[in-house]
Each structure stands twice: as C-alpha cells, then as structure tokens.
Amino acid sequence: MATSAFARLPGFRDFPPEDLALRSHIQEAWRRVSRRYGFLEYDGPPLEPLELYVEKSGAEIAGQLYAFTDKGGREVAMRPEMTPSLARILGDRSRGMSKPIRWFAMPQLFRYERQQRGRLREHFQWNADIVGEDDVAADAEVLAVAIDGLRELGLTAADFRARVSDRRLLREVLRAQGVAEDRLAAAFGIIDKLERMPRDKARAALVTDAGLGAAEADALLDFFDSADIAAVQTRFGDRDEVGVELERLKQYVAALTAMGLGEYVEVDLRIVRGLAYYTGIVFELFDRQGELRAICGGGRYDRLLELVGGEPLPAVGFGMGDVVLGELLAERGLIPAYARSLDYFVVSISAEQRPEALRIAHALRDRGSSVAYSLKEQSVTKQLKAAAREGAREVLIVGPDELARGCVVARNMGSGGEREIALSELS
RNA sequence: GUGGGCGUAGCUCAGUUGGUUAGAGCGCCUGACUGUGGCUCAGGAGGUCGCCGGUUCAAAUCCGGUCGCUCACCCCA
Incomplete structure (x- = not known):
C-alpha cells in the first residue's frame, strides 16, 4: 500500500x-x-x-x-x-x-x-x-x-x-x-x-x-x-x-x-x-x-x-x-506468540504519590527489573489498563493510605491477588 | 529481464449491469469508571478507493499506462 x-x-x-x-x-x-x-x-x-x-x-x-x-x-x-x-x-x-x-x-x-x-x-x-x-x-x-x-x-x-x-x-x-x-x-x-x-x-x-x-x-x-x-x-x-x-x-x-x-x-x-x-x-x-x-x-x-x-x-x-x-x-506452528512483558508497572493513586512512585520504579530498575508507569497523570483504571496492555506481571499501587503505613499494594496481574510490600524492601 | 494474479480504513475484507454523503469486523481513542485491568455498553477518529490519464451526465466499478505486492520462469546466498 x-x-x-x-x-x-x-x-x-x-x-x-x-x-x-x-x-x-x-x-x-x-x-x-x-x-x-x-x-x-x-x-x-x-x-x-x-x-x-x-x-x-x-x-x-x-x-x-x-x-x-x-x-x-x-x-x-x-x-x-x-x-x-x-x-x-x-x-x-x-x-x-x-x-x-x-x-x-x-x-x-x-x-x-x-x-x-x-x-x-x-x-x-x-x-x-x-x-x-x-x-x-x-x-x-x-x-x-x-x-x-x-x-x-x-x-x-x-x-x-x-x-x-x-x-x-x-x-x-x-x-x-x-x-x-x-x-x-x-x-x-x-x-x-x-x-x-x-x-x-x-x-x-x-x-x-x-x-x-x-x-x-x-x-x-x-x-x-x-x-x-x-x-x-x-x-x-x-x-x-x-x-x-x-x-x-x-x-x-x-x-x-x-x-x-x-x-x-x-x-x-x-x-x-x-x-x-x-x-x-x-x-x-x-x-x-x-x-x-x-x-x-x-x-x-x-x-x-x-x-x-x-x-x-x-x-x-x-x-x-x-x-x-x-x-x-x-x-510448522513454531513461531512463539508475540507478547509484551514487564516485571512491574507502578501505579500512583494521585499526584502526591508521584515522587515516591518514581523512586520505587527506579530502585527496581537498578536491581535489573523491567519497570514502566504512566507518563501522565491518569485514573487508576487507565493505569491498570496500560499495565495489562504492556504485559506487566505485577502492579505496584502507591497510595496515600498504604504509604502512611509504610507499604505499597502489589497486585498480581495473572491471578488478581494482592499483597502488601514494605517500602523498606523497595529501596 | 519475461509472464500470470491482485491493489478499498492500522489489519482482514464487503461493495450488485457504472448512480447521490464508500461500509463491516478487529484494532485505536474517549466516556460510563478520578483506589483496581481483562467483560460489557455508548460515542469518536481514521479513506486522494495505489498513482496518472481516458471513456461517460456520472468511475472504487469500464479502458490504457504506471508503481507496488504476489506467484512462476531465469537464477540461486
């Protein structure tokens, strides 16, 4: 064409x-x-x-x-x-x-x-x-x-x-x-x-x-x-x-x-x-x-x-x-399906968590993980859609309540299960 | 270099003997849904109909040329 x-x-x-x-x-x-x-x-x-x-x-x-x-x-x-x-x-x-x-x-x-x-x-x-x-x-x-x-x-x-x-x-x-x-x-x-x-x-x-x-x-x-x-x-x-x-x-x-x-x-x-x-x-x-x-x-x-x-x-x-x-x-059907993959996608609940989200993302990258996040402020729904689209294995949700308790929520994108990770483990 | 087939949306395609604003599915974007993705629903963007010329009141549709794709020949990493 x-x-x-x-x-x-x-x-x-x-x-x-x-x-x-x-x-x-x-x-x-x-x-x-x-x-x-x-x-x-x-x-x-x-x-x-x-x-x-x-x-x-x-x-x-x-x-x-x-x-x-x-x-x-x-x-x-x-x-x-x-x-x-x-x-x-x-x-x-x-x-x-x-x-x-x-x-x-x-x-x-x-x-x-x-x-x-x-x-x-x-x-x-x-x-x-x-x-x-x-x-x-x-x-x-x-x-x-x-x-x-x-x-x-x-x-x-x-x-x-x-x-x-x-x-x-x-x-x-x-x-x-x-x-x-x-x-x-x-x-x-x-x-x-x-x-x-x-x-x-x-x-x-x-x-x-x-x-x-x-x-x-x-x-x-x-x-x-x-x-x-x-x-x-x-x-x-x-x-x-x-x-x-x-x-x-x-x-x-x-x-x-x-x-x-x-x-x-x-x-x-x-x-x-x-x-x-x-x-x-x-x-x-x-x-x-x-x-x-x-x-x-x-x-x-x-x-x-x-x-x-x-x-x-x-x-x-x-x-x-x-x-x-x-x-x-x-x-012969031997071409592997093309799939994007990412270890983590970091989601910020609001703009206030942005600096902490950036810090976490970079700390994980320094450790060798592949990490992405939305480059502009978006609703949580959109950020999760983006995470799914990019093949994230796990989403780290950085919100005010969790930060106050010194942790983030880690959501497994395959099972949907969630657990909490202490901020001390992400530095 | 030679010959056949095919060019319509990002992709796969529909489009009746030529007839008014060219369609569908998928994908994309937006919203329902500013603390939870996949599902659903609603809306939207996106097309010089490959290009040029001809025939005609009128061309995606017919004709010619051209470019591209594709298959075969030639040849072969």
Missing part, C-alpha cells in the same frame, strides 16, 4: 517489534548453537569492493549484485554472501591463529533481483565455518551445527532433511560414466538442475554439453534417480578412484550417525550447488514437504582463502537464511 509518501524499497523489510521478535528468536537460537559448538562470532563490512565477488563466486552471483560506484569512483557491492569477506579477513590474520578456526556470523546480505517467495533483496544469514582442518570430521561438525540450529527452533527430522554429496565423488562417477575432463564443469551444471529439468531435456544437455552418447546419458540419468551410497557402490564400486571418494563420504555419514543425527542425512549426488568455489562435500537442507526452496546450503571450499590472497587453508561452512526458515517455522 502506497499510503506513506516514502515507501520501502522493494524486497526490503521493516522490523516493528512484533516482527523483530521473530528475527531475534531465530538469531538467538543460532547464536546459542554456535557457542555450544565453540564457534566465535565475527562480522565484516556490509559494503565490499565489487571485485571480491566477481571472480570468486561465479558469474551467477555477480549478475545479481547490489552494486554501484561510490563517490570516490570505487566499484562497490553490498555483500551478497559472507564467505569472501571471511576469506579476506582470515587472509590478513590466519597465519598467527591456532587451527582449526571456528567462526560464525549473522550478516545481513543483499542481492539485486526480483523478489519472490522465500527470496527478498535482503536477508539475514547465519554462517558457520571451520577453517584449517581438512579432515572429514570438520565437514560433519559443520553440518551438525546447521542441523542443530534448526532443532533448536523446534524442527525435527519430520520437518527437514539434509541432502549431502561430494563433488569429488561426483567427478569420479562422471568420469567413470565417460564424461571428458573438460566437460566436467558443464556436467556439474546439468546434474545440479536435474530435478528442475524434464528428463528428455536433461538427456539432450548431457549429449550436447557433456559430450555423452545417448545410451551413456540414459544410463547416467537412471543412476541419478537414486544417487545414494548403495547406488554408487553397486554401479561404480569396482573402481578404485570412486572407492576412495566413497569411503570419505561414508565416514562423513558415520560421524553424523554417531552424533545421533543420522535420520536427518540423505546422500544424494544430485546436490552440486551453484557456487564455483566448492571443492568437496556439499549439502543442502530442505523441508520434508518439498514446498520451500533450500533452507541452508554449504560445503567445503579448500581453495578460496588462497584465491583471495591468504594462507592456503582448507575450509568448510554453510549459510542459512532467515526468510525461508521463517516460512517453515510458520508452517
């Missing part, structure tokens, strides 16, 4: 308290889980040099940047993702840091594209990364963080699943199926789109872009109908190169199973992910209903830090946005 003279920019959100409550609910859960895993919080600038993204993330991302030329003639971009910033920050200081580095952030990210369901021009994204450890245990740890982030918000294995793959294994499978070295990138792109593409179109793409014969393409498509560990084993288990990669993926799944998270994990080699910098295990989290776009995506990116000019360090991490997650929580 264009009632205001100044409308919001398309794709951007306002956060009045009732909406900020949901965002905080999500972010507090993310932060709790991050700390539980020993991750440290960091942040970076929301505006970065454009070139930080154009080469590193792939052409797809570069085309949809919120970018412009600043007053100093610099080409800049609102950050569309956090990983390049992380790589730069670590590039400057990782040499002096003990490994592995476990960091998390909750940046607001920006993309310039038309908004649609689950996708705005701005969102908050939880990032957690482990840098400096190439063992598959780090990959498992990172996925466990992501899964626990959702569990912390009340979601269960009935609500979402993690689909995992490994680009190294996929590469060996494609090679085994006859894809030439210089066609691997094209084949990756086709596999990534398999689920959104009609089968005959996929077959045609495999023939023209990946250089396969019609029979090979069909065989590959059959394989990707159920591209899990058993399928790989049955089909390509006799090849050593495949076996090595398969073993690592098995360890990955075994680690997550040992943590008790096995029911969340499904191996599916169709998961590739668009970003160019991923080098190993990749994963995406989806709602079980399959109605929403991916809730979370991540993987291993062992070359990125080096590309950005830092110490060559292996790394693995993920990003999880607040928009799709919020939709899933809403669908």
Whole structure:
C-alpha cells in the first residue's frame, strides 16, 4: 500500500517489534548453537569492493549484485554472501591463529533481483565455518551445527532433511560414466538442475554439453534417480578412484550417525550447488514437504582463502537464511506468540504519590527489573489498563493510605491477588 | 529481464449491469469508571478507493499506462 509518501524499497523489510521478535528468536537460537559448538562470532563490512565477488563466486552471483560506484569512483557491492569477506579477513590474520578456526556470523546480505517467495533483496544469514582442518570430521561438525540450529527452533527430522554429496565423488562417477575432463564443469551444471529439468531435456544437455552418447546419458540419468551410497557402490564400486571418494563420504555419514543425527542425512549426488568455489562435500537442507526452496546450503571450499590472497587453508561452512526458515517455522506452528512483558508497572493513586512512585520504579530498575508507569497523570483504571496492555506481571499501587503505613499494594496481574510490600524492601 | 494474479480504513475484507454523503469486523481513542485491568455498553477518529490519464451526465466499478505486492520462469546466498 502506497499510503506513506516514502515507501520501502522493494524486497526490503521493516522490523516493528512484533516482527523483530521473530528475527531475534531465530538469531538467538543460532547464536546459542554456535557457542555450544565453540564457534566465535565475527562480522565484516556490509559494503565490499565489487571485485571480491566477481571472480570468486561465479558469474551467477555477480549478475545479481547490489552494486554501484561510490563517490570516490570505487566499484562497490553490498555483500551478497559472507564467505569472501571471511576469506579476506582470515587472509590478513590466519597465519598467527591456532587451527582449526571456528567462526560464525549473522550478516545481513543483499542481492539485486526480483523478489519472490522465500527470496527478498535482503536477508539475514547465519554462517558457520571451520577453517584449517581438512579432515572429514570438520565437514560433519559443520553440518551438525546447521542441523542443530534448526532443532533448536523446534524442527525435527519430520520437518527437514539434509541432502549431502561430494563433488569429488561426483567427478569420479562422471568420469567413470565417460564424461571428458573438460566437460566436467558443464556436467556439474546439468546434474545440479536435474530435478528442475524434464528428463528428455536433461538427456539432450548431457549429449550436447557433456559430450555423452545417448545410451551413456540414459544410463547416467537412471543412476541419478537414486544417487545414494548403495547406488554408487553397486554401479561404480569396482573402481578404485570412486572407492576412495566413497569411503570419505561414508565416514562423513558415520560421524553424523554417531552424533545421533543420522535420520536427518540423505546422500544424494544430485546436490552440486551453484557456487564455483566448492571443492568437496556439499549439502543442502530442505523441508520434508518439498514446498520451500533450500533452507541452508554449504560445503567445503579448500581453495578460496588462497584465491583471495591468504594462507592456503582448507575450509568448510554453510549459510542459512532467515526468510525461508521463517516460512517453515510458520508452517510448522513454531513461531512463539508475540507478547509484551514487564516485571512491574507502578501505579500512583494521585499526584502526591508521584515522587515516591518514581523512586520505587527506579530502585527496581537498578536491581535489573523491567519497570514502566504512566507518563501522565491518569485514573487508576487507565493505569491498570496500560499495565495489562504492556504485559506487566505485577502492579505496584502507591497510595496515600498504604504509604502512611509504610507499604505499597502489589497486585498480581495473572491471578488478581494482592499483597502488601514494605517500602523498606523497595529501596 | 519475461509472464500470470491482485491493489478499498492500522489489519482482514464487503461493495450488485457504472448512480447521490464508500461500509463491516478487529484494532485505536474517549466516556460510563478520578483506589483496581481483562467483560460489557455508548460515542469518536481514521479513506486522494495505489498513482496518472481516458471513456461517460456520472468511475472504487469500464479502458490504457504506471508503481507496488504476489506467484512462476531465469537464477540461486
């Protein structure tokens, strides 16, 4: 509605308290889980040099940047993702840091594209990364963080699943199926789109872009109908190169199973992910209903830090946005009701009690309680209505009779019961 | 960037083949109720009918454009 003279920019959100409550609910859960895993919080600038993204993330991302030329003639971009910033920050200081580095952030990210369901021009994204450890245990740890982030918000294995793959294994499978070295990138792109593409179109793409014969393409498509560990084993288990990669993926799944998270994990080699910098295990989290776009995506990116000019360090991490997650929580009825709350509301019977009421309110605030009172002189009825509206747990009624006896009346707003509190307890 | 659907009060919506001062519920404000909230009752504020133009004696209603929202495509954090 264009009632205001100044409308919001398309794709951007306002956060009045009732909406900020949901965002905080999500972010507090993310932060709790991050700390539980020993991750440290960091942040970076929301505006970065454009070139930080154009080469590193792939052409797809570069085309949809919120970018412009600043007053100093610099080409800049609102950050569309956090990983390049992380790589730069670590590039400057990782040499002096003990490994592995476990960091998390909750940046607001920006993309310039038309908004649609689950996708705005701005969102908050939880990032957690482990840098400096190439063992598959780090990959498992990172996925466990992501899964626990959702569990912390009340979601269960009935609500979402993690689909995992490994680009190294996929590469060996494609090679085994006859894809030439210089066609691997094209084949990756086709596999990534398999689920959104009609089968005959996929077959045609495999023939023209990946250089396969019609029979090979069909065989590959059959394989990707159920591209899990058993399928790989049955089909390509006799090849050593495949076996090595398969073993690592098995360890990955075994680690997550040992943590008790096995029911969340499904191996599916169709998961590739668009970003160019991923080098190993990749994963995406989806709602079980399959109605929403991916809730979370991540993987291993062992070359990125080096590309950005830092110490060559292996790394693995993920990003999880607040928009799709919020939709899933809403669908599952997991958004807590918004309610104002206050420990005390101080009511003055008349203007004469005002100074004493202010003194009491401030004494309670000094003790850490949340306290409010009517800012103008009002009838007791109105003050109580205000107290109820603001969610006060207890109302302190400061009246002449009680003050004369050295006390105030404390009214419990839930039960309606009243008791007296001595002024000596409120100093 | 392409295409579909939708724009009426703060919110959810009604508004008949175009017809006089555009309505309801919820919310908000005031009062009944200047020493006790939730309930009830009475009253009130709040609308360039997204915007611009056209057709017409007459437009919320029909037409065109535009902006916004939304869904899908493209693409994907």
